[in-house]
Amino acid sequence: MAEAGGTLAAYRALLGAQARAQTAYRTSFVIDLLGNVGATVFDVVTVLVLYGVTRELGGFTLRETLVMVGLTAFAFAVADLLVGNIERLPRYVRTGLFDAVLLRPLGALPQLLLMDLPLRKVSRGLFGLAVWVTALAGAGIEWTPSRVALAVVAPLAAVVFFGSVFVATATVSFFWVESGELANSVTYGGRDFASYPVTVFAGWFRAAFAYGLGFAFVSYQPALALLGRADPLGLPAWAGWAAPGVALVALAGASLTWRVGVRHYRSTGS
Amino acid sequence: MAWLRMEGSEVGSVAATVASHTDSNVILWFRTFNAICRSGFRRHATYRQAALAGVVTNTVFGFLRCYVLLAVAGAAGTAGGYDRAQLVTFVWVGQGLLAVVLLWGWTDLADRIRTGDIAGDLLRPVHPVTSYLATDLGRAGYAVLARMLPPILVGPLFFDVHLPARWPTVPLFVGSVVLAVVLCFACRFLVNATAYWLQDVRGPMVLWTLGSGVLAGLYFPLRFLPEEIQRVLWFGTPFPSLLQTPLDVLVERDPPATQAGLVALQAGWVVLLLAGCRLVQRRAERRLVVQGG
Numbered sequence: 001m002a003e004a005g006g007t008l009a010a011y012r013a014l015l016g017a018q019a020r021a022q023t024a025y026r027t028s029f030v031i032d033l034l035g036n037v038g039a040t041v042f043d044v045v046t047v048l049v050l051y052g053v054t055r056e057l058g059g060f061t062l063r064e065t066l067v068m069v070g071l072t073a074f075a076f077a078v079a080d081l082l083v084g085n086i087e088r089l090p091r092y093v094r095t096g097l098f099d100a101v102l103l104r105p106l107g108a109l110p111q112l113l114l115m116d117l118p119l120r121k122v123s124r125g126l127f128g129l130a131v132w133v134t135a136l137a138g139a140g141i142e143w144t145p146s147r148v149a150l151a152v153v154a155p156l157a158a159v160v161f162f163g164s165v166f167v168a169t170a171t172v173s174f175f176w177v178e179s180g181e182l183a184n185s186v187t188y189g190g191r192d193f194a195s196y197p198v199t200v201f202a203g204w205f206r207a208a209f210a211y212g213l214g215f216a217f218v219s220y221q222p223a224l225a226l227l228g229r230a231d232p233l234g235l236p237a238w239a240g241w242a243a244p245g246v247a248l249v250a251l252a253g254a255s256l257t258w259r260v261g262v263r264h265y266r267s268t269g270s
Numbered sequence: 271m272a273w274l275r276m277e278g279s280e281v282g283s284v285a286a287t288v289a290s291h292t293d294s295n296v297i298l299w300f301r302t303f304n305a306i307c308r309s310g311f312r313r314h315a316t317y318r319q320a321a322l323a324g325v326v327t328n329t330v331f332g333f334l335r336c337y338v339l340l341a342v343a344g345a346a347g348t349a350g351g352y353d354r355a356q357l358v359t360f361v362w363v364g365q366g367l368l369a370v371v372l373l374w375g376w377t378d379l380a381d382r383i384r385t386g387d388i389a390g391d392l393l394r395p396v397h398p399v400t401s402y403l404a405t406d407l408g409r410a411g412y413a414v415l416a417r418m419l420p421p422i423l424v425g426p427l428f429f430d431v432h433l434p435a436r437w438p439t440v441p442l443f444v445g446s447v448v449l450a451v452v453l454c455f456a457c458r459f460l461v462n463a464t465a466y467w468l469q470d471v472r473g474p475m476v477l478w479t480l481g482s483g484v485l486a487g488l489y490f491p492l493r494f495l496p497e498e499i500q501r502v503l504w505f506g507t508p509f510p511s512l513l514q515t516p517l518d519v520l521v522e523r524d525p526p527a528t529q530a531g532l533v534a535l536q537a538g539w540v541v542l543l544l545a546g547c548r549l550v551q552r553r554a555e556r557r558l559v560v561q562g563g
Contacts, residue, residue, distance in 0.1 A: 050490060
């Protein structure tokens with residue numbers, strides 16, 4: 001019990017040190033806050049511009065698509081805030097910093113996440129939440145208790161899903177140190193994929209991202225369930241509720257790959 | 271580290287003979303420029319695995335953006351004045367061009383200013399803007415082979431692409447790409463050079479990253495915007511000249527005269543911003559204090 005308390009205190013100390021360090025230069029911190037929200041703003045603006053040229057995208061109107069955009073933007077921002085920094089793992093592996101992490105009597109993953117928790121990304125999460133709420137309000141949803149529940153559960157499941165994707169893709173660097181931006185293709189690529197109706201895509205690319213990697217269940221299927229629309233691609237209505245299950249599978253997969261990755265890790269010897 | 275030694279030996283040998291009068295001897299100037307260029311090429315050619323990872327990522331985003339823009343074109347088959355094949359070419363060549371002009375991730379100059387290594391650059395008998403530009407052109411040359419060709423080859427395997435119908439389009443596109451590379455370098459140099467005054471370049475870098483992606487036409491073709499906004503962007507900012515212009519030239523979005531006009535506008539921005547780089551560098555050198563030099 002005392003040991004668990006000590007561990008918690010250590011994590012809290014790490015987090016506190018981060019918070020103080022990042023807010024020490026206030027102007028830089030404010031610019032970072034603004035810059036981070038800007039990226040998500042432009043993602044939404046892009047969708048608006050596209051709908052300025054067309055009325056429908058893959059058979060979906062702007063109001064319907066915005067539900068997917070909002071859900072994805074919010075969940076991705078929160079996941080990015082909590083575990084997105086794992087992207088830096090390749091650098092930690094290359095420089096040998098990961099050795100130090102493994103030597104300390106704390107979990108490797110929580111340490112990595114808390115060592116550099118990007119508080120500046122809070123602004124992005126708040127903006128994502130605003131888009132999500134606005135999209136829900138504007139989509140003309142007939143609210144039932146189960147849809148209200150889904151509107152709360154779906155983003156949480158999506159956060160778990162995106163977080164798992166971040167961790168799983170980062171472990172690639174244990175095996176391939178120079179993998180560079182490869183992880184981006186699934187993390188940021190997955191975010192972009194989940195921001196549009198799955199019907200926009202086609203062929204094996206759709207099959208791989210939507211059902212192989214499971215991104216269809218992050219926002220598209222829950223959005224269909226909320227909007228009360230049948231899936232043009234033929235999945236049954238309950239697929240909208242598959243999000244938590246898919247998220248748990250992703251979580252299990254991510255923790256497995258992480259464990260395999262850490263075991264595979266060989267120090268740079270520096 | 272190998273490239274450093276190579277650069278040192280080649281450039282050093284040329285530079286040593288010309289001392290500080292580089293400008294007076296055009297042939298030697300070109301040889302120096304060439305040598306730095308080639309070392310830039312070789313430096314980046316050593317990162318083959320990173321290039322492969324980058325190509326895979328660009329390709330995935332190529333599929334994503336291509337499907338989205340094709341959905342925008344929808345049943346009508348056109349959007350913003352592009353037909354489907356033109357949109358496909360726009361996306362796939364754009365994914366390759368992104369790595370050639372290198373919109374993001376260049377902090378070499380800012381890092382050297384912050385650490386004081388910039389002192390070494392100032393001691394060389396080559397103007398810093400010139401030597402950094404030469405390195406960047408070498409880098410871009412390698413990127414054309416390693417980063418631009420793969421997506422250009424992958425795109426047509428899965429989609430119908432637009433091929434230039436008029437022969438002057440091809441040389442105009444090549445020229446436009448070269449201008450875009452130089453222009454993007456100048457922009458990055460200016461953003462990095464804020465480190466002379468600010469030390470911490472995070473702010474300018476964040477603004478640049480944000481603005482350049484969306485205003486250069488990477489997220490969506492700028493022709494999707496209202497006409498007035500387009501005009502403001504093209505004449506008021508260098509951003510469309512970084513990606514949108516070379517791509518519009520290649521897919522023949524406009525008649526030949528407009529194509530040539532857009533490239534001329536690009537050239538205007540290049541002259542303006544390179545002059546800006548030299549001016550900023552001169553002002554910075556006057557106030558620079560290298561710590562612990």
